[in-house]
Amino acid sequence: GISSCGVIEPISGTVVAAAPAIPGWQGVALGAIFREKYSLPVSIDNDANCALIGERWKGSSDLSSQGIVMMLTLGTGLGGAMMVDGCLIRGHHQLTGHFGMAKLWDHVAGKLVPVEWLVSGSGLRNIYLHHTNAAGTAVEDGEAVMKLVAAGDMLADEALDLWVDQLALQLHNLYWAIDPDLVLIGGGVVNAKAMWWPRLNTKLAALGVRIPLAPAALGNDAGIFGAAKLLWDQLSE
Numbered sequence: 001g002i003s004s005c006g007v008i009e010p011i012s013g014t015v016v017a018a019a020p021a022i023p024g025w026q027g028v029a030l031g032a033i034f035r036e037k038y039s040l041p042v043s044i045d046n047d048a049n050c051a052l053i054g055e056r057w058k059g060s061s062d063l064s065s066q067g068i069v070m071m072l073t074l075g076t077g078l079g080g081a082m083m084v085d086g087c088l089i090r091g092h093h094q095l096t097g098h099f100g101m102a103k104l105w106d107h108v109a110g111k112l113v114p115v116e117w118l119v120s121g122s123g124l125r126n127i128y129l130h131h132t133n134a135a136g137t138a139v140e141d142g143e144a145v146m147k148l149v150a151a152g153d154m155l156a157d158e159a160l161d162l163w164v165d166q167l168a169l170q171l172h173n174l175y176w177a178i179d180p181d182l183v184l185i186g187g188g189v190v191n192a193k194a195m196w197w198p199r200l201n202t203k204l205a206a207l208g209v210r211i212p213l214a215p216a217a218l219g220n221d222a223g224i225f226g227a228a229k230l231l232w233d234q235l236s237e
Helices: 030-038 047-058 121-132 142-150 154-178 188-207 219-236
Strands: 002-004 007-009 014-017 044-046 068-074 078-084 103-106 111-114 182-186 213-215
Touching: 002 030, 002 047, 002 219, 007 044, 014 030, 030 044, 044 047, 044 219, 047 068, 047 078, 047 182, 047 219, 068 154, 068 188, 121 142, 121 154, 121 188, 142 154, 142 188, 154 188, 182 188, 182 219, 188 213, 188 219
Parallel strands: 002 044, 068 182, 182 213
Antiparallel strands: 007 014, 068 078, 103 111
């Protein structure tokens, strides 16, 4: 069972599209490679899809099988997935849930950028570098910014607040576009949720967004559980 980034065609296990973060990933026939190498059944899906499947299977005990449940994974990029009445929604081109590929206007850069350019762990770093005019510093990722916030760095704290603004805006848009019953938030950024979760709730209330939010229970292991569940279901069938 394999949980992979990118747009995955689940029958063949081919990466049909991918962000440029992994050069050459698009077009890789993962399913064929692993089937040939190990002579075993292989099940492959997008990592956010796997994470939501894993959460429903072995994670949040209050994750109802009814209604619309969405998941956002905030890591290097912004992934997402959606279930309706317990069934994963993929879309005609396997694109459902790829919220990070939507576009927004970055007023600092003066251009359209993918949502994940600002709303992700890497997005927090990008906002910090813009906010401080500190391009070229040793701040490599969102975790480094969180450490600066914990150490009392005011500029990092202001950048975190701007990042939460962007996250709240995207949740506002999902609220009006989809009206989900529950949104789970996972990915590495959730490990530092004590620093930003209360701010997010405050900003969502100010926007009039009434979405039940919950942190993913399985953390970064959610995709592992989901990949196992997909393979289990495949073998059971």
